[in-house]
Amino acid sequence: MDIAAFQQAALALLGPKGFITAADDLAPHLTDWRKLYHGKACGLALPASTDEAAALIKLTAQYNVPVVPQGGNTGLSGAATPDQSGQTLIVNMKRMNSIRALDTANDTIIVEAGCILQQIQEAAAAADRFFPLSLTAEGSCQIGGNLATNAGGINVLKYGNARALTLGLEVVLPDGSVLDALTTLHKDNTGYDLKQLFIGAEGTLGLITAASLKLFPAFRARATAFAGLASLEAAIPVLARLRAATADQLVSFELLPRFGLDLAQKNFNLRQPLDIAPDWVLLIEAATPSADFDIALALERALGEALEADEIVDGLMAESDAQRQALWGLREGIVNAQPKEGASIKHDIAVPVASIPAFVTEASAALARDFPTARLLCFGHVGDGNLHFNLLQPKGGDPAAFLGLAPAINRLVHDHVAAHKGSISAEHGIGQLRRGELQRLKSPVALGVMRALKAALDPDGRFNPGKVL
């Protein structure tokens, strides 16, 4: 590998705007936004077109240069951070940020990989359509990264993950050829569905350069509620009740713990909306594109029935947009209170919805036994079976000492997840963070098929080495 010759060729191909080696410009791309991972690179490439991206990847094949695809660099598992070799090329997609087409008859949008998620949401809204992918980082994450990690977020319950929103992809393969699977068809059974390979592969099989995505009718009405649960178990019948009553238009069904609300109040002075303080509350949102459906009434009625059935102990409907914002602000407050409380050890897990109460009870008890001073903060997308099961350091304790417990705590939590046939990464991916645990917990047959796919598409192992597998 002749790095200097590669750098020269890449500069000649992409020009000074498209190929960067200055240390200051590289620096922000060499670490993740939580600053947990740090790497080195032989350059940062910013292709401006699919042709440029393809020519660049051909060049990396020719010079045998490893490639780390990078989007908005907002991932939580270190998938977009290069290793320490210094021989890797980072390919950031931010210059490919055009919306190529928007079709309201077909309800599709074709976007380049570097489009910011919010830009796509806004383009859809401007056409009186809705693009459902929504997550905290939406102001800076890129759709290419969302697809490479099969991002989830707050609307998965109704609309599914990024995968479910994708009709087609354009991908530069490791040999530099372009796979044009950028179809906008809603149905196509002509052979293997190749786009599926690259969604969620975290850049290990190719570089996503564009995508065609589904749009949905824009909402005409939205209803938001807050409800105190009689017990964690009661979340399950409430979910089924509300899914049916809202015509399966429940968009969010978020579980929040009393401890989390207390933290939000303590750190950000956020008011508790209910008069009582149950152990668990639900933040619920339903939305409809039909002007003929009174979704607020439907939600309120169903919550009334849940109250009568002793599933919830109290509840309120947001009566204004400000009230709605305040309810969502509480959830955000829980997320943002975590760093204020010191170090935390986070788990992004999923179990079958029915197993949530048992998992939480069992894993909590085991943690209380083995790590009695760690503080459990468990919240999340309970409608998807997905919990953020986080441990905060003991009050006033030493952050570094607490983080030293991470391998043992991870192991304990993930073993309980595995016992319930759950997932150790519901939406954040594997990256570098969960590579060891994946090897430990995934079946050897599944790992074998993954390795066979990797060898078939990237025989030299140049794409995002050290990630996932």
Place this chain on the structure above:
Amino acid sequence: MDIAAFQQAALALLGPKGFITAADDLAPHLTDWRKLYHGKACGLALPASTDEAAALIKLTAQYNVPVVPQGGNTGLSGAATPDQSGQTLIVNMKRMNSIRALDTANDTIIVEAGCILQQIQEAAAAADRFFPLSLTAEGSCQIGGNLATNAGGINVLKYGNARALTLGLEVVLPDGSVLDALTTLHKDNTGYDLKQLFIGAEGTLGLITAASLKLFPAFRARATAFAGLASLEAAIPVLARLRAATADQLVSFELLPRFGLDLAQKNFNLRQPLDIAPDWVLLIEAATPSADFDIALALERALGEALEADEIVDGLMAESDAQRQALWGLREGIVNAQPKEGASIKHDIAVPVASIPAFVTEASAALARDFPTARLLCFGHVGDGNLHFNLLQPKGGDPAAFLGLAPAINRLVHDHVAAHKGSISAEHGIGQLRRGELQRLKSPVALGVMRALKAALDPDGRFNPGKVL
């Protein structure tokens, strides 16, 4: 390959109920239900469990015996019919027909591959849930076949193809190992989503033995309408209007041509529901699980607006279940009239929804020019962009002579499909039927990736040889 030794070993493994070589018992498995394809086999295996299936496939690997997976044998592309070599083993899944689990909290069902589709629909209904996959063959097709072909049907518009309904799969790989990806998780980003490989692969990459599938809230109300279109173009704004008005709970949006209704009337004496006879009509169905949503009112209002906007020229709502059945009977009458009219050359195509009018106009004109006596019968799932674009033989003409035109007519139709970036197989798959056209029209890069996947998973090419690729 020692066929006699393999037969003896298979018989010893599966017993006389599980391994059959008698010609009479084999016969129905050697041809497709349309009797277009005919093959030979060295035996019919009927494994009764995943363990048996895995041991059997290990045996086929050991003796180098090719395998044709077969479900209800209702496919339309010849994917389940063996070749003429006589060395192939047919593995039919009908003895693996248990429903392993049904979870109303998680809204999932785990079924074995040999379950009849209708059996799954009924199990869901008995638990007050809805399983959306629905197609003409539902009384005899098996879910394993539905998944292997990524089946579509009449509810795709709201619920997606078989792929969209699948959370997990259990698959016996060509080497006989069992891939247990039978998760019921709604979210799981732990590595490549391996189930996607086998859905729609038509048995060329492995044998599906079980699946976990999504359930939905049962319907509380349904509304069905029939509307005469002002023009084919008008179907597009009507679709957008109704999707929004019904809260995106439009289940079916079927286009029917005047010629088709005439055929249904002529052959089955089915009454035309509208007083006028527009060139195109829509059969529309919306359904909701919410008792609080008057979906019939919403649909009727939206159709009223479509009438005022001159998008439709007449319409009616089904006022009873009998009327609803009669409307759907008309669609069925169109399908069933085809064989009564002699030979037909069928195309199962998709284009972007917006391109439907242009595609129909252009392809019709080209057909009228080159094949002026062929009678076009075009109907289908217009909400998915999916048309059954069929040519019926000239009245009183010679069926065989007409069928001789199939290659030229296929080519003409598929070229028009390709010009609109469409699909030559929207829901029926490739099988043997479209293998040549796939090679002609799919991009060399995509075909290359497909071949790489095939080589990675089935290096000896033993699984469903001669199909798809």
